[in-house]
Amino acid sequence: MAPVQNETFTLAEPGPNPDRQDAPHPHEAILDPTGEYIIVPDLGADLVRIFQVDKDGLTWTAVDPLVAAPGSGPRHATFLVTDDATYMYLVAELANTITGYQVEYESELTFTELFAVNTHGEGSSVPNGTTAAEIALSVSCLFFFFYSDCRSFHH
Amino acid sequence: MSDAILSFSVDHSSGNLSFVQEFPAGGRVPRQFSINKAGDLLAVGLQSDGRVVLIDRDVKSGLLKRFAANALVEGEVTAVIFDE
Numbered sequence: 001m002a003p004v005q006n007e008t009f010t011l012a013e014p015g016p017n018p019d020r021q022d023a024p025h026p027h028e029a030i031l032d033p034t035g036e037y038i039i040v041p042d043l044g045a046d047l048v049r050i051f052q053v054d055k056d057g058l059t060w061t062a063v064d065p066l067v068a069a070p071g072s073g074p075r076h077a078t079f080l081v082t083d084d085a086t087y088m089y090l091v092a093e094l095a096n097t098i099t100g101y102q103v104e105y106e107s108e109l110t111f112t113e114l115f116a117v118n119t120h121g122e123g124s125s126v127p128n129g130t131t132a133a134e135i136a137l138s139v140s141c142l143f144f145f146f147y148s149d150c151r152s153f154h155h
Numbered sequence: 156m157s158d159a160i161l162s163f164s165v166d167h168s169s170g171n172l173s174f175v176q177e178f179p180a181g182g183r184v185p186r187q188f189s190i191n192k193a194g195d196l197l198a199v200g201l202q203s204d205g206r207v208v209l210i211d212r213d214v215k216s217g218l219l220k221r222f223a224a225n226a227l228v229e230g231e232v233t234a235v236i237f238d239e
Contacts, residue, residue: 102170
């Protein structure tokens, strides 16, 4: 196994939450359902960075990122493909939100925001110190986690 | 002391989410989790407790029902996957 390509992200200035957003913090890298794009939620930069996989299948080219709400801290995402549409659900750790997007593939990958709910559901409040973490999709349900106290935990 | 797992159901025609349940994660700092192929078990990796728990899940309703098993794992658990 040998590395083919790597990229270092930079941030011109800290985000709205300077303790956690002092630098880019890409939290995971996943493929979209077509396998043509690499999706990288970046908690420090409030971006979901997007890279188109090149024809050789090993290298990538950056395309326009999806801009997340300032200070939200995107952490993990998951896709749902139905007969009619493709959706992406993004968990933001600092804002404790799940944002749902419709995903379209035309000449480029586009995201249309459908809704944003807080991690405890519509109309409820999120306990202090909570940080939303993982998200996974089973056939009909969507799961995610939160931590009730993140003060002793830094990642 | 336990942190929580929250689940939402997904409307496949619209992509909308509806809050379903809050269930204890079985310990502290549920770092990552996995669902088995059948959808009837949720495995949770508890980073601060050095433990993995398995939770029974009702596939029809999507509800988590009860803790089925747990195991201690040395160190900070950061991932748990099913070998199927």
